Amino acid sequence: MFGKKVPLSGRNKQMVKIVDQPEGYEGQGFFATSLDKVIGMARANSLWPLPFATSCCGIEFMATMGSNYDLARFGSERLSFTPRQADLLMVMGTISKKMAPILKQVYDQMAEPKWVLSVGACACSGGIFDTYSVLQGIDRVIPVDVYVPGCPPRPEQIIEGVIKIQELAKNESLRRRNSDEYKRMLESYNIETK
Amino acid sequence: MEQDSYGMVNIQVPAEHLIEAIQALKAYEKAPVQLLTDLCAVHYPDKAGKELEVVYHLHSLTQNLRLRLKVAIAQDAATVPTLCNEFAGANWMERETFDFYGVKFEGHPDLRRILNMDQMDYHPMLKQYALEDETRDDKDDQFFGR
Amino acid sequence: MEKLSNRSKLVVNKEMSFKERIYLPAILKGMSITLKHFFKPAATVKYPEQTRPMSSIYRGQHVLKRDEDGKERCTACGLCAVACPAEAITMVAAEREKGEEHLYREEKYASTYEINMLRCIFCGLCEEACPKQAIFLTDRIVDAEFGRAEFIYGKDKLVEPVDERVDISQRQIWSYNNENA
Numbered sequence: 428m429f430g431k432k433v434p435l436s437g438r439n440k441q442m443v444k445i446v447d448q449p450e451g452y453e454g455q456g457f458f459a460t461s462l463d464k465v466i467g468m469a470r471a472n473s474l475w476p477l478p479f480a481t482s483c484c485g486i487e488f489m490a491t492m493g494s495n496y497d498l499a500r501f502g503s504e505r506l507s508f509t510p511r512q513a514d515l516l517m518v519m520g521t522i523s524k525k526m527a528p529i530l531k532q533v534y535d536q537m538a539e540p541k542w543v544l545s546v547g548a549c550a551c552s553g554g555i556f557d558t559y560s561v562l563q564g565i566d567r568v569i570p571v572d573v574y575v576p577g578c579p580p581r582p583e584q585i586i587e588g589v590i591k592i593q594e595l596a597k598n599e600s601l602r603r604r605n606s607d608e609y610k611r612m613l614e615s616y617n618i619e620t621k
Numbered sequence: 622m623e624q625d626s627y628g629m630v631n632i633q634v635p636a637e638h639l640i641e642a643i644q645a646l647k648a649y650e651k652a653p654v655q656l657l658t659d660l661c662a663v664h665y666p667d668k669a670g671k672e673l674e675v676v677y678h679l680h681s682l683t684q685n686l687r688l689r690l691k692v693a694i695a696q697d698a699a700t701v702p703t704l705c706n707e708f709a710g711a712n713w714m715e716r717e718t719f720d721f722y723g724v725k726f727e728g729h730p731d732l733r734r735i736l737n738m739d740q741m742d743y744h745p746m747l748k749q750y751a752l753e754d755e756t757r758d759d760k761d762d763q764f765f766g767r
Numbered sequence: 768m769e770k771l772s773n774r775s776k777l778v779v780n781k782e783m784s785f786k787e788r789i790y791l792p793a794i795l796k797g798m799s800i801t802l803k804h805f806f807k808p809a810a811t812v813k814y815p816e817q818t819r820p821m822s823s824i825y826r827g828q829h830v831l832k833r834d835e836d837g838k839e840r841c842t843a844c845g846l847c848a849v850a851c852p853a854e855a856i857t858m859v860a861a862e863r864e865k866g867e868e869h870l871y872r873e874e875k876y877a878s879t880y881e882i883n884m885l886r887c888i889f890c891g892l893c894e895e896a897c898p899k900q901a902i903f904l905t906d907r908i909v910d911a912e913f914g915r916a917e918f919i920y921g922k923d924k925l926v927e928p929v930d931e932r933v934d935i936s937q938r939q940i941w942s943y944n945n946e947n948a
Contacts, residue, residue: 444816497811525738548853551918552759552885555853559745560737563757564885566915575911576918578888586814588911595913655768682771759883760854 446472463601470514470540471596472502474589477513479533481520484547484579488519491582501589510536515592516569519579521549522562534569535618539604542592545571546585548578570616630688636701639692643677643707652684657704660714662722664696666748672696675724677704694724696747703729721746823937826889826904829882830933831926834872839926840901843877847893847902855886856893872899880925884909884918894938903935 449468451460476498480488491498492506507513510533522530534543545565548554551574553563565571572595575588603609610620634642646654658678665672671693680687692701703726704711715726716735723744726732734741743750786792812819832840843860861878863871870876893902912918927933 444813494810495812496814500811500813523738524741525736527738548885548888552883552915553754553757554886555888557753557757557760557854559741559750559752559754561754563754563759564915567756573911573913574885574915574918576884576887576909578890581908583814583818584908584911587908590815591911591913683769759886761857 463599466601467597467599470599471593474501474503474515474542474592474596475505475507475513476503476515476517476544476589477507477510477533477537479516479518479520479530481522481526482549484519484550487579487582488517488546488585491585496582496586498586498589501586501593503589510534511538513537514541514596515589516541516543517546518543518550518565518571519546521554521556522565523560524562525560527562527565527568530565531568531618540596540599542572542595543569544573544575544588544592546575546577546588547580548576551576554578568616569618570612626689631691632688633691633693636692636694639690640702640704640707642690643679643704646679646688647707652681652686654679654688655682656680657708657711657714658687660704660711660718662718662724662746664722664746664748668693670695673699673722673724675701675718699724700727701725702727705729720744723747821906823906825906826891828884828905828907828909829887829893829920829925830903830905830935831880831922832901832903832933832935833927833929836869837929838868838870838872839876840872840899841877841880842873842875842899842901843880844875844898846896846898850892850896851887852890852892853883853886853888855883855888857881857883877922880922882920882925884920885915903933903938905933905935907933 446468448458449460449464451458451464453459478485478488480486490496498504503515510516514537516534516537518530534541543565545551549556549561550565551571553561555578557563562568573588573591575584577584580588613620632642643654656679658680659676660678661676663674663676665674673694673696675692675694677690677692678687679690694701699722701724703715705715705726705728712730713735715724715729716731716733718724719726719729719732720734720737721744733739737745745752834840843858845858845860848854848856848858857879858877858881859879860875863874863876889904891904894904909918
């Protein structure tokens with residue numbers, strides 16, 4: 428089942444790529460591997476993104492979700508418009524200082540494990556908006572896992588970012604979110620830890 | 622005082638007669654003013670005693686006539702009467718003008734900041750404040766010609 | 768208030784006919800459109816394996832050009848940094864020493880040249896401002912990274928290697944194309 432290329436019937440003769448099998452022992456009727464690899468694989472290939480789209484990068488994100496680029500191929504079919512069911516916060520667009528507490532609240536409401544993808548120059552660093560009202564990068568208020576540069580980035584670049592997030596999710600140890608280091612990191616952003 | 626600029630009539634009004642002027646324009650039969658298109662302010666730091674100018678854009682929808690009302694005030698006594706009773710739409714525009722220029726509108730029901738964050742302790746469009754964000758740290762000024 | 772124009776229309780909620788009320792014809796019509804798409808080729812570009820053709824004048828990652836002899840063209844005049852609306856470019860100028868003539872084209876050169884790719888908006892004003900045809904944007908896209916520090920692109924990433932030149936002849940820069948014509 429894993430790692431094989433399955434030809435499609437009908438006119439679409441292109442191959443469908445399926446996720447590779449994790450390392451483990453295989454035998455007659457059984458397959459054994461470590462739990463975190465299976466969970467990492469499951470998490471990485473079923474990320475539910477929460478689009479926090481405030482400007483033109485959001486339009487580019489819509490192109491990424493559309494049929495030409497189709498983010499659903501990476502298991503991100505289902506957009507979650509409630510933070511409580513989302514795994515991946517995609518911040519796309521200018522975040523003003525007035526909006527920063529709201530963004531932080533959205534991040535707070537997300538359940539662990541959670542990742543943050545910052546798309547576009549404005550979300551990453553403020554871009555050209557070096558003004559009194561614009562937050563100079565969302566990493567002032569929440570921890571960011573992957574940055575995608577561009578103004579706005581092409582859908583290819585957004586997909587690159589999602590692939591990087593998948594890499595993170597796949598290789599993360601199960602205890603990371605309970606570790607002291609992680610808690611300290613959250614505390615440095617003044618985010619309450621339970 | 623009247624003058625024509627960019628195809629619009631400009632009228633300078635002293636702050637104490639603003640309400641009367643607006644009421645007269647609303648009641649003017651030939652071209653009654655029905656809409657307050659915009660309300661904003663301009664900061665002229667060099668004009669002593671008239672540093673701030675509050676600008677009202679008015680529109681007579683039936684005659685398609687526009688005119689501009691200007692109220693010059695001093696920065697240290699930046700107070701003008703509110704237009705909330707004349708135009709309901711003036712409420713948020715006055716909050717915005719207060720937010721950016723610190724003009725106080727007397728009689729406004731809820732004069733709070735509207736666009737900037739609540740913690741901000743100055744009025745950013747006044748020219749003595751820098752436009753750039755002072756928290757930006759990825760720039761070294763000596764490398765730029767500004 | 769009196770009428771402003773004679774173009775206003777009265778809106779009425781008209782009664783639906785029986786055919787409209789049972790909704791079935793409308794549903795079937797929609798389903799037939801869906802069904803039609805089953806037999807059309809898929810529009811999806813499977814991105815990491817397949818790529819879409821990019822325009823040759825796409826504004827992507829910058830390149831600092833060398834001239835025909837492999838000398839760096841940039842003279843660190845700073846016009847690109849001044850033109851940059853995001854103030855993403857920083858540079859330090861240095862004087863060319865004796866024996867470095869094969870490295871730099873003119874007496875002054877940029878000892879460090881950094882572009883903050885997170886700030887950069889890829890507008891191409893640096894390319895337009897450059898009097899020496901040294902900086903160009905190319906059709907390479909800038910990759911996503913995990914940390915902020917990786918986005919400060921220094922000369923190691925920006926200057927083109929002598930043996931693998933970056934082709935920018937397709938770009939619509941009149942002065943460059945005419946100088947080399």
